[in-house]
Amino acid sequence: MVNLLVLAPRKKSISTDMLISAAKRMFKRVDFVPLREVSLEVSDKFGVLHDEISLLDYDYVLPRIDSKHASFGYHIIKMLDFFDVKKPYPAESILIAHNKFATIFEAKKNGVPVPRTIYTFSQKSANETIHRMSFPVVVKLVSSFGGKGVLFVEGETAARSVFKTMDVLKQDLLIEDYIENPGEDIRGIVAGDEIVGSFKRVARKGEKRSNFFLGGKPKEYTLTEEEKEICFKAAEAVKSKIVAVDMIQSKEGPKVIEVNLNPGIKAMAQTETGKDVAKKIVRFCHNETKR
Ligand SMILES: Nc1ncnc2c1ncn2[C@@H]1O[C@H](COP(=O)(O)OP(=O)(O)O)[C@@H](O)[C@H]1O
Ligand SMILES: [Mg+2]
Numbered sequence: 001m002v003n004l005l006v007l008a009p010r011k012k013s014i015s016t017d018m019l020i021s022a023a024k025r026m027f028k029r030v031d032f033v034p035l036r037e038v039s040l041e042v043s044d045k046f047g048v049l050h051d052e053i054s055l056l057d058y059d060y061v062l063p064r065i066d067s068k069h070a071s072f073g074y075h076i077i078k079m080l081d082f083f084d085v086k087k088p089y090p091a092e093s094i095l096i097a098h099n100k101f102a103t104i105f106e107a108k109k110n111g112v113p114v115p116r117t118i119y120t121f122s123q124k125s126a127n128e129t130i131h132r133m134s135f136p137v138v139v140k141l142v143s144s145f146g147g148k149g150v151l152f153v154e155g156e157t158a159a160r161s162v163f164k165t166m167d168v169l170k171q172d173l174l175i176e177d178y179i180e181n182p183g184e185d186i187r188g189i190v191a192g193d194e195i196v197g198s199f200k201r202v203a204r205k206g207e208k209r210s211n212f213f214l215g216g217k218p219k220e221y222t223l224t225e226e227e228k229e230i231c232f233k234a235a236e237a238v239k240s241k242i243v244a245v246d247m248i249q250s251k252e253g254p255k256v257i258e259v260n261l262n263p264g265i266k267a268m269a270q271t272e273t274g275k276d277v278a279k280k281i282v283r284f285c286h287n288e289t290k291r
């Protein structure tokens with residue numbers, strides 16, 4: 001009889017709750033432990049503990065590590081790696097997926113189409129890129145989420161003033177080619193060698209970013225074979241068996257803009273093409289325990 005540990009922030013997201021409910025119908029036991037309540041011990045023995053109890057005896061661990069917990073979460077996963085505990089990804093995935101530059105770099109190396117991207121940390125180096133860009137460009141904070149750190153910059157004057165502000169804030173930046181799109185992007189969720197859900201996000205009128213946080217709406221969508229293949233390669237690039245891959249359908253084909261280790265599934269589950277996503281993800285976890 002198998003048991004599952006879910007490691008997530010104390011205030012669980014709706015997606016995490018959905019996964020836990022689905023898991024309770026499949027696993028004998030499902031325990032939830034808030035990331036911050038874990039302690040790691042290095043002494044004559046090593047330990048991953050909660051309430052003095054070892055967390056090493058679970059058949060599978062499903063982490064949901066948000067950006068606030070990325071550093072501590074990395075060390076938890078690193079220790080679980082050391083003890084060969086089954087889970088969707090090793091610690092290295094956190095370093096890749098929680099940094100948009102690392103994601104784009106690893107993705108491109110693995111043959112995944114991505115927008116041309118330049119990573120800079122100063123006004124000087126950002127300004128130097130301007131003559132190589134064709135406007136509009138997208139400027140992003142390297143570890144933002146929810147569309148909050150994403151700016152669309154129409155021309156050189158605006159770009160220079162953005163770079164100046166970011167320099168004052170000592171912020172490193174991604175400068176990306178803008179991929180033409182009608183305010184839509186698509187997401188595919190990978191669990192192992194299966195696409196367990198897909199949909200389209202349509203941005204609110206007058207908004208270029210399709211994030212739900214900014215009023216985006218879900219729509220049914222089935223991925224093409226090409227898009228599926230790209231999702232599998234993107235998962236491989238971040239070294240995780242469970243991921244959400246966000247793509248934009250450009251004139252030159254699909255391009256990946258983001259890979260997320262914690263698939264948001266709430267909106268997807270409301271569509272026909274994503275309705276069983278929670279069940280399929282936990283079924284994958286359950287099957288992994290038999291390997
Ligand atoms: N290079 C790009 N070209 C066109 N639109 C983009 C590009 N990058 C991001 N976007 C739009 O902005 C949204 C947010 O960008 P993303 O990189 O996913 O950041 P976040 O992690 O904040 O969601 C995307 O969902 C997409 O709608
Ligand atoms: Mg996004």
